[in-house]
Amino acid sequence: MAERKAKVTRETAETNVRVELNIDGSGEFEVTTGIRMFDHLLSQLARHGVFDLKISATGADQHHVVEDVAICFGKAFNQALGQKQGIIRMAHAVVPMDETLAEVAVDIGGRAYNVTDASLKRAKIGDLDADLVRHFLVSFASEAKINLHAKVLTGINDHHKAEALFKALARALDSATRIDERIIGRVPSTKEIIEG
Numbered sequence: 001m002a003e004r005k006a007k008v009t010r011e012t013a014e015t016n017v018r019v020e021l022n023i024d025g026s027g028e029f030e031v032t033t034g035i036r037m038f039d040h041l042l043s044q045l046a047r048h049g050v051f052d053l054k055i056s057a058t059g060a061d062q063h064h065v066v067e068d069v070a071i072c073f074g075k076a077f078n079q080a081l082g083q084k085q086g087i088i089r090m091a092h093a094v095v096p097m098d099e100t101l102a103e104v105a106v107d108i109g110g111r112a113y114n115v116t117d118a119s120l121k122r123a124k125i126g127d128l129d130a131d132l133v134r135h136f137l138v139s140f141a142s143e144a145k146i147n148l149h150a151k152v153l154t155g156i157n158d159h160h161k162a163e164a165l166f167k168a169l170a171r172a173l174d175s176a177t178r179i180d181e182r183i184i185g186r187v188p189s190t191k192e193i194i195e196g
Contacts, residue, residue: 004081005021006020006080010071014060015058015064015065017072018056019075020055023077029047029053030056031043031054032055033056033069037126040126044163044167045073046170047170049169057069070138070140071140073144074144074145075143077140077143077144083194084108084188085186086188087108087177090107093168096164097160100152101155102150102152102155102161104172106149106169109145112141112143112146112147114150115150115151118134145195
């Protein structure tokens with residue numbers, strides 16, 4: 001099987017972003033975006049998705065930093081999976097964190113769509129603008145060419161809600177990207193192609 005790795009860089013007048021991803025990693029990460037809470041959430045993706053992930057990002061406005069990291073991570077994810085041969089493709093995860101329960105379902109089917117219901121109450125989670133949690137998921141799903149449904153089923157603390165969502169996303173992506181020994185070499189689609 002070919003290595004499922006990708007590197008993506010994005011340099012604009014607003015940001016400078018570099019992402020390195022190894023789908024078949026061991027959960028190692030180096031993440032530096034200048035936004036501590038965002039770094040924490042991205043680290044959850046690597047550790048609980050068992051991906052190796054290196055992300056460095058700079059920019060004056062955190063909206064653009066989060067958006068451009070999501071764009072680069074989504075592109076790297078799509079590139080690393082190549083033709084998607086042999087992957088399980090669809091998966092979901094339900095993750096508790098104290099009083100919070102979050103659910104994420106994904107379909108790596110080449111069709112970008114996102115529905116997020118997080119019910120975040122505060123304007124900020126640590127040093128991160130709370131709405132950027134949703135915006136990250138929207139931008140990632142668009143560039144990764146995946147269908148992503150994310151929902152906080154119950155919860156009070158916004159930090160717990162965001163972290164549970166990212167952990168659930170990590171677990172769902174880990175499951176969906178695993179190789180199904182029964183269909184090695186085949187694309188998991190009746191179309192026999194997953195575009196994107």
